Amino acid sequence: MGKSDSTLTAPSTTGELLDSEFVAPTDKEEGMDDMEKEQSFIQNVSPSESPSPNRKRRKTISTLEGVGVSRSSPNQNDVPSSTNESRGRGEGRTGGREKKNKSKQQDKEDMTWICAECKEADCGLVTKQQTLSDSNNSTDPSNQLSAPEDSFLICDGACHRIFHVPCAGLSKIPDTEDDWLCKDCTRKEHACAFCSQYGSDFVDVFPCQDEICGLFFHESCLQTHHVEYEYDSNDETLSTTAKSTSEDEDLEEEVAKIPLFTCPAHQCWTCTQKDMIQLEKEEEAAQRSQSSSSSAKKNKRKKKKQSIFQSKSGRLFQCLYCPTAYHVTCLPPVSRFHELAVLCHEHAMSHRLPELDMSDSIQSQLEDKADQTFRRIHGIRTGSNKRKKGILSVRGASANPFFPGLRGDRLDSKELEMLRIVKETASVPEATEHESITTVETVSVQSSSTVSMVLDGDLPFCLPVDMKDEVYSKPPPYIHIQSLKYDADKSNRPKKILSTGTEEQEKCSCTKSCSDDCFNRLTMAECTGPANCNLGATDCGNRSLGKRQFVKCQPKRERGKGWGLATLEFIPKGKLVQEYMGEVINEAEKERRLISWNEEHPNDPNFYVMALSGGYYVDAREYANLARFINHSCDPNCKVSSINVKGYIRNGIYSIRDIQPGEFLSYDYHFDTKQGDRFVCRCGAANCRGTMKGHGKDGSTKQPATWKEAKARYDADKKFLEEAEKSRVVSLVDTLLPCAEHPNETIASGPLLKHRREAICSRIFLWRNLKHGSDFVSRNSRLEKKAVVAKTT
Ligand SMILES: C[S@@+](CC[C@H](N)C(=O)[O-])C[C@H]1O[C@@H](n2cnc3c(N)ncnc32)[C@H](O)[C@@H]1O
Incomplete structure (x- = not known):
């Protein structure tokens, strides 16, 4: 856990305006990144309504009934696991089964899905990029986005979460038969569904036993939340394999440490009854038996129009942000919901529902x-x-x-x-x-x-x-202040930069008004009076911060970004819009606050600390003005400049172009953190960097990872794998036993220990599934080897 490498803002003598920077959590807090953590949950209505496992993508239509998405599941090695099998994975690829699954598939296509990243059914990114791609009318296929109905990606990894293509960091759906894994599944780390802290799968966090749930939990969190669990003391797979070795014993020991439990997402929080999956199954069976009749078709059409209010009483609806689930009839008054999603009693006030079309x-x-x-x-x-x-x-x-x-x-x-x-x-x-x-x-x-x-x-x-x-709904409460709030202890305040009226300070020589060529303005200072301004006491035009000449604004919800700030009046270019106000705190206090806030509010994605100067920061979480609502954009209409007003630095937010009434204000946060790319940006700008991370501290213009880079990496990996596949030696054993990748792996001797371990950890007890497991492992090791080679060269 390192220190924040946030660049501090200081007055410049070069005449160039400096950007202030938002302070994202340091490494310590980054480990607890809420944006990232929150994305590990996606609304789940009922396990039986989980999305199509037939990888790439489908969507739409508004039925909450279809919003169900099963979430992450066990070990990443299990990519094609029994979980998937139970959900029909791969069946779509075999002609015979395709038909059989069509009706099921059809229902799934009728869902409206909520993206695990932006928590919206439609997000600004998709719309914007779509528009751009349309308007560019590009003929380059790599520049074209997929059609809107294809704009969701399903993770083929353990989590099975669903992402908008841009939210997944991609420009289009990967055009390959290879599995696509989200970031968490690639790293084999998932966030605990209770505390949102990340941990390694099967080491720190463990999956819910429900085969298509996939939520992960710390054992300690299970205890805290009184979730009952037990350990697997009698593992059948082990006992049926060949002779017992000391390795087997080790494995047995490891397995015995894995807590087995069904998480709270499968039990109504209010009445404690379980989800009636059986009810679903019976109904599906009944529907199948009538599938040829026209009335069945009608029913199916009807189903598309179902809403949360029309769903079966036995079905559970899970909060968008945690495992808490309720029957429709059991929704407590403090919860909030509409036809797409539910916010539980704990998240109803602090989080927002997805937008409805x-x-x-x-x-x-x-x-x-x-x-x-x-x-x-x-x-x-x-x-x-x-x-x-x-x-x-x-x-x-x-x-x-x-x-x-x-x-x-x-x-x-x-x-x-x-x-x-x-x-x-x-x-x-x-x-x-x-x-x-x-x-x-x-x-x-x-x-x-x-x-x-x-x-x-x-x-x-x-x-x-x-x-x-x-x-x-109202913006979250804060205490409104009209100037920076300094610490009561004077030794904890920033030092004054210049004493006005001394010979150190030069007077500007402006004669009519102090505009762009005013000496003070060029040195990022405001005129304060006769001491530094030739025009004396009159309002020379360079005193807006001192006089608090702010623009009339109003907080409003901004799609995908929580609350934003919209201007109520026209703002010409170069005008002061707002000052970023809050408590002025030092580095140590900033660290302390960020960490403790993260611990107490792990699901809060909002950060309000902005660098001021000389190791001081402005924290606008508790004490603030309207500027706290201004969101980030990679193509902003404002910028933050640190201005010297009577010897003290203040962060002014200035328009960098004309802004029309009603427009949302924005500036570039330059989140300065090593893991800044975890802060996914949803500004939707054409030049969006994909994250709120800033440029390099050294002033380099290297952009952080964007979907274009992600795509380039993906293409490179794909090419590498294709080439590696060509040169792969197919052993005799491979042809005899499809699951084997090693000559020693014969039917007689059983699977290799590492495969058995994967099978046990992933709860894959079907022999044929090991093929998928081994494919995944070998693909992974090839990629790892490639990375090592790349590093050494
Ligand atoms: C200073 S607050 C801005 C106000 C905040 N939206 C709210 O509701 O209070 C900064 C937070 O807003 C959110 N945010 C701002 N700009 C964003 C963007 N372009 N994309 C996604 N989230 C954004 C992030 O959660 C960030 O930590």
């Missing part, structure tokens, strides 16, 4: 239905009722029977006010955030009867879930 959601379909019924009852004839994607006002007002817009009366003032609020809260953010969304349409607000009925309680009133989210 309202044009394709159950919510909107229900509204449509209710709308039609309402029109029918009231004998209202209307034109086309087509919905436009994202136009909440259309849904919220004219198309929703619980809102006005259906009759010919005028609205009264109360109703107008209500409509105004709904329009303001629901429509504006969407309209400004996504360019594709047109501005709010003028709603023909004529009826008063509907609203009256709603207000009188005669009609049920229900705000759509995402609107509720928008209206009711």
Whole structure:
């Protein structure tokens, strides 16, 4: 655990503005990177609804029923394990079985999946890169993204998690039959589902026994959370193998240390009853028996439109961020959910639900239905009722029977006010955030009867879930301050840089106003008065920080990034937008805070510490102003500059281009950390580096790993493997016994010890599966050898 190598910001005398840098956790904290940790969970509805194991990708349609994704599983060596077998892995590749699995497959394609990385069904990256690739109309296949329906990747490793292709660090779906492994599966390290700390598989963390669960846990965390477990004292595989050796005994000992348990994801937190998998199986069997009939087809179509509210009562819905699961009927009031996901009672306040595509959601379909019924009852004839994607006002007002817009009366003032609020809260953010969304349409607000009925309680009133989210959720609390908060102990404060009014300080020679060529501005200082400004006491134009001339802004949710800050007014280029305010702390205190926060809030991905100068930092977690909400972008509209105001450094955030009202503000965090590439960036910019990590400390312009680099690495590995495969000697034993890769591995002597060990650890007790295990091991060792060769040359 090293020290942060964060570069500190100091006033420059070169006249060049210096970027302040955000402080990411140091190595110590990096080991506990929340972004990374959180990605190890993905919403799981029911094991029986786990995604298609037929590797590459599918998606879509909104049924929560389909959102189920089984998560990580045991040892990485088990890539093609019994887990996969039970889920049909490989069956799609054999012609005969393909048909058999088609209906199952079809259901799986009907799912809406949540990406394990960004926790969204659709993320900014996919949309943006897709648009770019469209607009470039590139003919280079490597530059083209796959079609949207192909934009998910399923990890073929132990975790089976699902990622958007860009979120997985790739530009497109790997065009190969080789397995694709996510970062965790490649490293053979998974985060404990309780504490989110990473550990080595089968050494520090152990998998849930449920064969398609795949969550990992520390033994100590199981104890803390009162999860019962036992040890495997009687391993059948060992006892059935050839003669017992001392190695066998060692192995037995190791195996005996593996805790066996079923994790809390398989039991309702509220009623403690289990998931009714059996119920599922029976129903599937019944469906299969009718599969040829047309009614069955209808049912299948119906199933696509199922939502969380229509699912079977026995099914468990797991929190997006932890193993806590509930039946729909057991969801506690403090939990939050919509048709795609559930946030448990512990994560409901601190985390957000994925965004809903309202044009394709159950919510909107229900509204449509209710709308039609309402029109029918009231004998209202209307034109086309087509919905436009994202136009909440259309849904919220004219198309929703619980809102006005259906009759010919005028609205009264109360109703107008209500409509105004709904329009303001629901429509504006969407309209400004996504360019594709047109501005709010003028709603023909004529009826008063509907609203009256709603207000009188005669009609049920229900705000759509995402609107509720928008209206009711508030940014996390913090104490608002109007200037930097220094330590009470003066010895813990940064030293003053220059005393104003001494001969050390030069006066600027500006005559009209202090603009770009002002001496103070060039030396990154503000004019403060006659002592350093030729214009004296007047507002010369270089005093915005001192005078706190900030832009009017408002916190708003920013897709995939939590809360962001949007400007309410036009900002011309070069203007001060906000000052980054918080508590001024020294290096030791910063380290202490980052570590203890991580320990106490392992699932919080947000960091608020920014370098100030001379070993001091600004921590905006508890005491802050609005600037704490500004998110990172690799193509930002602002930059942070450290400015000397009356001898003290302050971090001003300045616009670097014209910014329109409603636009989200952003600057480049330059997260300065050795493991900065763990901080996945979701800015969606064309030049996105893929992470929030900054450039090298030495000023080198080397970019951190991006999806392009990841792809290049992937291609290089693929080429290497293909060449190695060509030169591979196929031994006689190989042809006789498909699972064998070693001449000593014969049927008589049984599998090699290392394969037995893998089989035991991975719970693969089928002989034929060892082939997959050995393939994986040999592929891995070839890659390792390659890495060693590359290092030595
Ligand atoms: C200073 S906070 C910004 C406000 C924060 N989004 C919130 O909800 O309070 C920095 C955190 O925001 C998130 N964030 C900011 N920019 C991001 C980006 N481009 N992609 C992903 N996450 C981002 C990260 O969790 C980061 O640690």
